[in-house]
Amino acid sequence: MDTCSPKQVNTMKDLTTRQQEILTFIEHYEWRNGYWPSIREIQERFNFKSTNAVMGHLRALERKEVIERIPGQARTFRINRPDAPEMNEIPEDATEVVDIPVMGDIAAGYPDRVEAAGEIGRLQVDIASAGYSSRRRSFALQVRGDSMVDAEIYEGDMVVIEPRDPHDGDIVAALIDGETTLKRYMKKGNEPPYLKAENKFYPELYPINELTVQGVAKAVVRSL
Amino acid sequence: MDTCSPKQVNTMKDLTTRQQEILTFIEHYEWRNGYWPSIREIQERFNFKSTNAVMGHLRALERKEVIERIPGQARTFRINRPDAPEMNEIPEDATEVVDIPVMGDIAAGYPDRVEAAGEIGRLQVDIASAGYSSRRRSFALQVRGDSMVDAEIYEGDMVVIEPRDPHDGDIVAALIDGETTLKRYMKKGNEPPYLKAENKFYPELYPINELTVQGVAKAVVRSL
DNA sequence: TGTTTAGGTGAACAAGTGTCCATTGTCAAG
DNA sequence: CTTGACAATGGACACTTGTTCACCTAAACA
Structure with missing residues (x-):
């Protein structure tokens, strides 16, 4: 990865909407299936006509250090989780419940x-x-x-x-x-x-x- | 998977030493790396000369319903965990600690x-x-x-x-x-x-x- | 205007990867 | 003895998979 210029630093971790969607898909795919998606599965999910669209996004996510991938190996992702919210720092917009209702949907x-x-x-x-x-x-x-x-x-x-x-x-x-x-x-x-x-x-x-x-x-x- | 004959039922879930070794390797590989190993990585780990040795073991593990794999897809494992020990049923041979020492090694x-x-x-x-x-x-x-x-x-x-x-x-x-x-x-x-x-x-x-x-x-x- | 970023299409290639076939040897049980 | 399970070697093939190159459009910014 290149040395970050000050401008790049400023944008680091600021994901675009599309990048976030793809990251979310990857995470949830793994969560549901127990293994990571392939590039073509991501392509299919977002109706891209070319794998290169996926690659572009993945490169951006890597550049932003949100994910890591092993070059040349299939389905080898790693998610760089930000410091997980401390369990006593439930995010503000988390679903609040009243004496444990079902968490919505x-x-x-x-x-x-x-x-x-x-x-x-x-x-x-x-x-x-x-x-x-x-x-x-x-x-x-x-x-x-x-x-x-x-x-x-x-x-x-x-x-x-x-x-x-x-x-x-x-x-x-x-x-x-x-x-x-x-x-x-x-x-x-x-x-x-x-x-x-x-x-x-x-x-x-x-x-x-x-x-x-x-x-x-x-x-x-x-x-x- | 075939219908199990009574004899096969009897052996279900009884893993041989080698099968267990391979299962353990798979689990730990995923644990360490965040993604599943490939057949050739398993092969390399156990110094097999042929991927077919790995395949044999994996087929056995599948037959015994210890793992699932998606045919034709790379690095797509699922481990069928036995009912996890209830947290109040710490297995007998688990490391016991005295007022929280480090768990050994x-x-x-x-x-x-x-x-x-x-x-x-x-x-x-x-x-x-x-x-x-x-x-x-x-x-x-x-x-x-x-x-x-x-x-x-x-x-x-x-x-x-x-x-x-x-x-x-x-x-x-x-x-x-x-x-x-x-x-x-x-x-x-x-x-x-x-x-x-x-x-x-x-x-x-x-x-x-x-x-x-x-x-x-x-x-x-x-x-x- | 030019440059950069973002987000794609299209296409092809090389390598990784799973799978299968043939074969061999050992061991245990019937 | 035969059979089945287990455990491998050897090898090849087909497919999946990642990757790259060329190119395009749009928007924002200097």
Whole structure:
């Protein structure tokens, strides 16, 4: 890579719209598929008539040090992540939730949603779900409220939710009146299940209709 | 893939030594490089004279559903992870630590260490460090002890350590007498730094020699 | 005006890459 | 003994893949 002139320094890391789109596609392709895209796959995605359009963009992304590639080798990308937002620096425009509602469209149409939202949502999920076998279905939610403090789950924590059916005693993300809430799932024998807060100032919740469980909480991640 | 006969079912998932070696190499290659190896790279690594040896093993790994590959496409692997050990089911032979010592050789020669140790160590690190820019250098340690309970860091929690210099107030993994401990780093003006527990029953630690900080704790991960 | 950046088309080439065929040897089980 | 699994060598082929060259347009700036 050339020595950067002052002018180049000024533009470094300022991606054009197209460059950002292509970067986002690369990242999400890897996220969805577990391997990197080829040049022609990128070409196809953006309806370019020539691979050279892709090359141009990739060269620019490399020049801006956003990505690295191994010359001459297929599907060999590396993303140079900027210093990941500190976990206690949730970006301002991140989706805010009320006592853990579903993160908008994520559960319903995640790949599309992420593509629209850019890096932020995906990055969060990666942190917490990378090690799970169903990693493309698990999701992270941010805790709002203090109903689970007795379980050492505090406001601002991220909770990893794995979509599956709960057992008695599991901490679950459940839908109540269209809102998701984080509670402990209680199921005794043949009685209908209910939700119990881990804070004595909160009532137990008995669903009028059938309880809809989004998933089971598997881990809490807290930034320091 | 063929329908499995009963005999094949019986051998499913039982990898031979060589198959396991190759699987481990693939996993670690991706971990180190961020992209998958090519057949010839695998060939070279194991000093095979023919790519066909690699193919044989890969076919076996596919047959055993340990990996998936996209036919005809370069460097397109997927690892079918077994249900990841629940974070509260740390495998029995995992390295146990005493109030967070360095996990053996990890800090000093991690890639080699992992190769020797197999999947267990690497998996742990992946869970916690996936989102960090220096992900190949960050590491996770398991908390042993209760010296940091006032900071809501409990025994059994995993702490993500990012190697970097600390600021006053950071929670750090530091070397004291050859043991790593997790404490809050206190540095006032020009006075030498010391370590403070977040539990009143533990003393403050003043290093006799220079304080060696392994890194700064970035996050706590607790299984539910 | 000229230059640079950004963003492409078109085309071709070389190398990387996966795949397959033929073959051999060892070992274990039936 | 035969068969199957495992593990390789040797070799060649077809396709994928990255890369380069030539060229074009548009916009911004000095």
